[in-house]
Amino acid sequence: MPKANSAQSALDLLVLTVLERRGALHGYGIANYIQQLSDEALRIEEGSLYPALHRMEESGWISAEWTSTENKRRARIYRITRAGQKQLASESRKWTDFSSAVARVLRFA
Amino acid sequence: MSVLSRIYNALNPKQLERDLAEEMSDHIQRRAADYMRSGLDCEAAHHRAACEFGNIALTRERSRDARLIPFIDEMLHDVRYAVRAMRRSPVFFGAAILSLSLAIAANTAVFSLVDAVFWRTLPVRQPSRLFTLSTPGIQQPGSPLPDERQSFSYPLFSELSAGG
Numbered sequence: 012m013p014k015a016n017s018a019q020s021a022l023d024l025l026v027l028t029v030l031e032r033r034g035a036l037h038g039y040g041i042a043n044y045i046q047q048l049s050d051e052a053l054r055i056e057e058g059s060l061y062p063a064l065h066r067m068e069e070s071g072w073i074s075a076e077w078t079s080t081e082n083k084r085r086a087r088i089y090r091i092t093r094a095g096q097k098q099l100a101s102e103s104r105k106w107t108d109f110s111s112a113v114a115r116v117l118r119f120a
Numbered sequence: 121m122s123v124l125s126r127i128y129n130a131l132n133p134k135q136l137e138r139d140l141a142e143e144m145s146d147h148i149q150r151r152a153a154d155y156m157r158s159g160l161d162c163e164a165a166h167h168r169a170a171c172e173f174g175n176i177a178l179t180r181e182r183s184r185d186a187r188l189i190p191f192i193d194e195m196l197h198d199v200r201y202a203v204r205a206m207r208r209s210p211v212f213f214g215a216a217i218l219s220l221s222l223a224i225a226a227n228t229a230v231f232s233l234v235d236a237v238f239w240r241t242l243p244v245r246q247p248s249r250l251f252t253l254s255t256p257g258i259q260q261p262g263s264p265l266p267d268e269r270q271s272f273s274y275p276l277f278s279e280l281s282a283g284g
Contacts, residue, residue, distance in 0.1 A: 037146070037147075037150075038143065038147050039146070039147045039150040039151060056174060057144075057147065057173050057174055057179055058174050058175060058178060058179045058182070061140075061143070061144065061179050061180075061182070061183045062179065062182040062183045062185070062186050064183075065183040065186040065187050066186040068187075069122050069125075069126070069186055069187060070122070071122065080146075084146060084149070085142055085146070086143075086146050087139070087142075087143045087146070
C-alpha cells in the first residue's frame with residue numbers, strides 16, 4: 012500500500028513525471044502541464060503544489076534556480092535531479108502495482 | 121546539507137519569505153497574462169488569477185514550513201514575544217527571575233550537599249572496611265572520662281603501628 016497520504020505521493024509522482032518529460036518548468040507551467048496531460052481532469056491546487064515543490068526540493072528530488080524573465084522579473088524554474096529520477100521510477104512502479112491491485116479487487120469483489 | 125539549509129532558513133527567514141512571495145506573485149502574473157491573451161482586460165485577469173490561486177498567505181506559510189525547521193522558527197517567535205512582554209512589565213519579570221534563581225540555587229546547593237555527604241561512596245576501594253581510631257581525651261584526675269574522643273594524626277598512627 013502506498014503511504015497513508017497517497018494524495019501527496021500522487022502529486023509528487025505527477026510533478027516528477029512532468030519535469031522528467033519537459034525538462035525545466037516553473038510552478039505555473041507544471042500545474043498547466045498536468046492539467047493538459049490529464050485532459051483537464053486534474054487541476055492541481057496551488058496550495059498543494061508549492062508546498063510539494065518546496066518539500067521535494069528539500070528532499071533533493073528536484074532542483075531549482077532563479078532565472079530572469081522579460082519585465083526584469085525573476086522566475087523560479089525546477090528541474091528533476093538524478094535522485095528524483097530514481098524516486099520517480101520506484102514510485103511509478105509502486106503506483107501501477109497499487110492501482111492494478113485495486114482494479115482487480117473491484118473487478119472480482 | 122538539507123538540515124543545514126533548514127537551520128539557516130529558520131534563523132534568517134526574511135530571504136526565504138521574499139523568495140516565496142516573488143515566486144507566488146510570478147505564478148499569478150503568468151496566469152493573468154494567459155487570461156489577458158484569452159480576452160479578459162488587465163484588471164479582470166489579475167483579479168481572476170488572484171482568486172484562483174486561493175489563499176496565498178497559507179500557501180506561503182506551508183511552503184515556508186517545508187524549507188525550515190518549524191520548531192526553531194516557532195521558538196524564535198516565542199523568544200521575541202517574551203522579550204517584548206518583558207520590556208512592558210520589567211518589575212514583574214524581575215521578581216519572577218529572582219525567585220526562580222533563588223529556588224534553583226537553593227535546590228542545587230542542597231542536592232550537592234546531600235550528594236557529597238550521603239549518596240556518593242568514599243573514594244576508596246572497600247569503604248565498609250574503614251575504621252576511625254581514637255582515644256578518649258586526657259582524663260583530668262578526679263573528673264569523669266571526657267566524652268570527646270581524640271583521633272590520631274597520621275604521623276602518630278605510623279609511630280604507634282611501628283611499635284614505638
